[in-house]
Every structure is written in C-alpha cells, then in structure tokens.
Amino acid sequence: MSKEIKIPAFAILDNLSTCVILSSNKSEMLYINSACENLLGKSRKQVYKKQLGEYFIYAESGKRFTAPVPKNNNFSVNEYAIPLFLPTQQTQISADISINQLEEWIIIEIRVQNPAINLQHTNQSSLQVKSNRNIFSNLAHEIRNPLAGIKGAAQILENCDATKKNKYINLILQQVEKLNSLVLQMSNGSKAQKTLCNIHRIIEEARMVFSINEEYKNIKIIRDYDPGLPEIYIDSGQIQRVILNLLTNGAKSMNLNGVIIIKTRIKHGEILLGKRYKTTLAIEIIDNGTGIEENLIDAVFQPMISHFQEGSGLGLPISQDIAHRHDGVIKLLNSNEKGSSFVLLLPYINYAKNFTQNY
Numbered sequence: 001m002s003k004e005i006k007i008p009a010f011a012i013l014d015n016l017s018t019c020v021i022l023s024s025n026k027s028e029m030l031y032i033n034s035a036c037e038n039l040l041g042k043s044r045k046q047v048y049k050k051q052l053g054e055y056f057i058y059a060e061s062g063k064r065f066t067a068p069v070p071k072n073n074n075f076s077v078n079e080y081a082i083p084l085f086l087p088t089q090q091t092q093i094s095a096d097i098s099i100n101q102l103e104e105w106i107i108i109e110i111r112v113q114n115p116a117i118n119l120q121h122t123n124q125s126s127l128q129v130k131s132n133r134n135i136f137s138n139l140a141h142e143i144r145n146p147l148a149g150i151k152g153a154a155q156i157l158e159n160c161d162a163t164k165k166n167k168y169i170n171l172i173l174q175q176v177e178k179l180n181s182l183v184l185q186m187s188n189g190s191k192a193q194k195t196l197c198n199i200h201r202i203i204e205e206a207r208m209v210f211s212i213n214e215e216y217k218n219i220k221i222i223r224d225y226d227p228g229l230p231e232i233y234i235d236s237g238q239i240q241r242v243i244l245n246l247l248t249n250g251a252k253s254m255n256l257n258g259v260i261i262i263k264t265r266i267k268h269g270e271i272l273l274g275k276r277y278k279t280t281l282a283i284e285i286i287d288n289g290t291g292i293e294e295n296l297i298d299a300v301f302q303p304m305i306s307h308f309q310e311g312s313g314l315g316l317p318i319s320q321d322i323a324h325r326h327d328g329v330i331k332l333l334n335s336n337e338k339g340s341s342f343v344l345l346l347p348y349i350n351y352a353k354n355f356t357q358n359y
Contacts, residue, residue: 013033013034014033014034014035016033016035017035018035018109018110018111019032019033019035019036019039019109019110019111019112020032020033020035020036020107020108020109020110021036021052021107021108021109021110022102022105022106022107022108023052023067023105023106023107023108024067024104024105024106025067025069025104025105025106026067027051027052027053027065027066027067028049028050028051028052029047029048029049029050029051029052029055030048030049030105031044031048032044032047034276036110037271037276038271038274039086039089039093039110039112040055040086040088040089041088041089041271042055042088042271043269043270043271043276044269045268045269046269046270051064051066052064052065052066052067052108053065053066054087055086055087055088056084056085056086056110057084057085057086057087058082058083058084058085059083059084059085059092060083065084067099067106067108068099068106075099075100075101076098076099076100076101077097077098077099077100078096078097078098078099079096079097079098080096080097081094081095081096081113082094082095082096082097084110090298093112093113094112094113095110095111095112095113096110096111096113097109097110097111098111155173192234192235192238192322192325192326193235193237194233194234194235194326195233195234195235195236196231196232196233197231197232197233197234197236197239198231199229199231199232199234199239199264199281199283200225200229200264202234202236202239202240202243203225203243203262203264203283205240206240206241206243206244206247207221207223207243207247207262209240209244210244210247210248210251215251215256216251216256218256218257218258219250219251219254219256219257219258219259219260220258220259220260221247221259221260221261221262222259222260222261222262223261223262224261224262224263224264225262225263225264226264226265226266229264229266229281230348232281232346232348233349234326234346235322235325235326238322238325238326239322239326239344239346241318241319241322242319242322242323242330242344243262243283243285243344245315245316245318245319246285246319246330246342246344247260247262247285248315249287249315249316249342250285250286250287250289250340251287252289253287253289253290253291253292253339253340254287254288254289254290254339255289255290258287258288258289259287259288260285260286260287261284261285261286261287262283262284262285263282263283263284263286264281264282264283264284265282265284266279266280266281266282267279267280267281267282267345268280270282270345270347272327272328272329272345272347273324273327273328273329275327277347277348277349278348279347279348280328280345280346280347280348281345281346281347281348282343282344282345283343283344283346284333284341284342284343284344285341285342285343285344286339286340286341287339287340287341288338288339289339289340290337290339291335291336291337291338291339291340292332292335292340297332297335300316300332301316301317301320301330302317316330323344323345323346326346326347327346327347327349328344328345328346328347329344329345330342330343330344330345331343331345
C-alpha cells in the first residue's frame with residue numbers, strides 16, 4: 001500500500017453495515033471494513049494482499065471474483081442480485097456490487113440482499129456445537145447404564161479372594177471412572193472451571209501423558225514455543241484433554257510413526273464465534289501424516305464421523321465444544337498428503353498482570 005494511504009483514514013467505514021473492500025488493480029485486498037470481516041469470518045490482517053477470488057466466487061459460473069482493470073478515472077460498475085459463493089463460510093449470498101476507482105486503487109462495495117442468511121452461516125459453528133451437545137446427551141444416557149453394571153461387577157470381584165486379580169480389577173475401576181467422567185461432561189454440559197494458567201505447563205503435561213503410552217513410542221514431538229506468552233484463564237483439565245486429543249489424532253494419521261510439531265504463538269485481530277479479539281493464543285498441532293480424505297474435511301467436527309477406521313468420531317466434536325466453552329475455536333488450517341494442521345484459538349479475555357507491552 002502507498003505510504004500516502006493510512007488505514008486510520010478508513011476507520012469511518014467500520015461504522016457501515018455494507019462490506020467495503022479496497023483493492024489493487026491486481027485484485028489484492030488491501031483493506032476491508034468490519035462488515036466485510038464479519039461476512040468472511042476473517043480479519044483484515046488475515047486477508048491483506050490476498051486475492052479477491054480466494055474469498056468471492058461467482059456462484060453461477062464458478063469464476064473467481066476479480067477487480068476489473070479501470071480504463072479511466074471515472075470508472076464505475078454496478079451489478080445487482082449477483083449470486084456469490086463465500087468459500088470461507090461455505091455459503092452463498094445474493095448481493096449488489098458497486099466498483100469504483102480511487103486513484104490507483106479500486107473501491108468495492110458489496111451489499112448483501114438477505115443479511116439473515118449471512119448471519120445464519122456466520123453462527124454455523126455455534127449451532128453445530130449446540131447440536132453436538134444434544135447428541136452427546138443422548139449418547140450419555142445410553143452409556144451410563146452399562147457403565148454402572150461394569151463398575152458393580154468389578155466391585156464384587158474386588159471383594160473376592162482372588163488376590164492375583166486385584167491389580168487388574170483396580171485398572172478396570174480406574175478406566176471406568178475415566179469413562180464416567182467423560183460421560184458426565186457430555187451429559188450435563190459442565191462449565192469450564194477457569195484459573196490463571198501457564199499454557200506451556202498444560203501442554204507439557206498433555207505431552208507427557210501422550211509420550212508414556214507405548215503405542216506412541218515412534219512419534220517424535222518437536223516443540224516450537226513462544227517463551228513470552230502470558231498466562232491465560234482456562235480450565236486446565238479441559239484444555240489438556242483437547243491437546244491430548246489433537247496429538248492422538250496426529251499420531252493415528254501417521255500410522256503411529258512420524259513427527260508432530262506443537263507451536264504456540266500470539267495472534268492479533270482474530271474473529272472467534274463472530275467476535276473480534278485484540279489478542280488471541282494460538283496452539284497449532286502439525287503432523288506429517290496422510291491427511292484427511294477430501295470428502296470428510298468439511299465434516300471433521302461433526303459427531304460420529306471419523307477418518308480413522310477404528311475412531312469413535314467424538315474426539316474432535318468434544319474438543320470443539322470445550323473450545324467454545326472458552327470462547328475459542330479449533331480450526332483445520334490445512335490437510336493434504338503431506339499432513340494436517342489444526343489450531344486451537346483461545347482469546348485473552350482476562351489479561352494477566354505480566355502481559356508484556358510487546359503484545
């Protein structure tokens with residue numbers, strides 16, 4: 001962007017309900033206002049210098065949206081009731097489009113004809129999580145009765161004289177308690193018990209639990225931590241469960257042999273569940289596995305759907321539910337034959353005293 005153009009000069013555009021984009025004549029997005037951030041589910045920082053066609057596609061022809069090259073300073077185009085597909089939201093809108101030239105830049109205005117449709121899809125993730133909770137509740141009701149029977153039988157065996165079986169009985173009881181704890185979370189929607197935590201301590205605890213499992217002995221974990229991260233208010237047990245689940249999924253995708261990278265960073269201007277946050281914690285789990293089948297990518301967070309042969313299809317939906325209880329989200333950043341990358345985004349809502357000015 002030219003030095004003469006200052007972003008604060010466009011602050012007034014944030015008060016508009018219409019999506020406004022400042023583009024170069026090469027169809028690079030140089031600025032978007034708040035309404036456009038909400039429409040795309042992306043911040044202006046995330047889309048800076050990205051091609052318009054990555055975020056807007058003509059629904060009828062399938063062609064990617066581009067900024068027309070102006071022929072003169074009075075260049076102006078108006079289109080009405082144009083069906084546009086938004087890849088980031090996986091939805092289609094109908095919009096009026098105005099395109100005008102401003103010196104060497106192009107101003108694009110997109111007016112959604114039915115904002116209710118956009119609002120529905122902007123909140124799609126939240127609605128999916130609510131639906132998942134109902135499914136979890138039904139599953140919990142069906143699971144609790146056999147769990148009670150297993151526990152009762154184990155307790156009877158514990159009182160028998162077969163002392164040699166005691167260690168196995170104790171193991172059964174421990175596993176049943178873990179299952180019961182999981183069922184309780186699915187059934188009663190337990191609230192996150194948040195305390196101020198060092199996120200790297202939580203990740204390290206999850207890593208240690210993962211590493212002591214003999215099944216994962218051939219998995220190498222590389223840690224790429226930002227040492228300056230401030231503490232964050234979270235439920236340590238729930239977030240540890242999310243990290244452990246992402247590590248386990250990564251290991252399975254590599255057939256239990258490969259490399260997983262755990263990366264922590266600070267992000268700015270992220271939009272989570274329809275709300276923009278100044279500062280966000282990002283925990284990325286990267287594996288070098290075989291990736292997720294293309295037909296399952298859009299459904300990875302839906303319950304009872306798994307890309308693993310013996311998977312339950314509950315790990316990622318439960319993890320997403322936990323993320324939402326922390327006002328955050330889990331996103332699949334990419335997945336191909338070279339591996340997959342998931343990121344857990346958690347907003348810094350309550351700032352720690354040691355939050356440095358660097359952020």
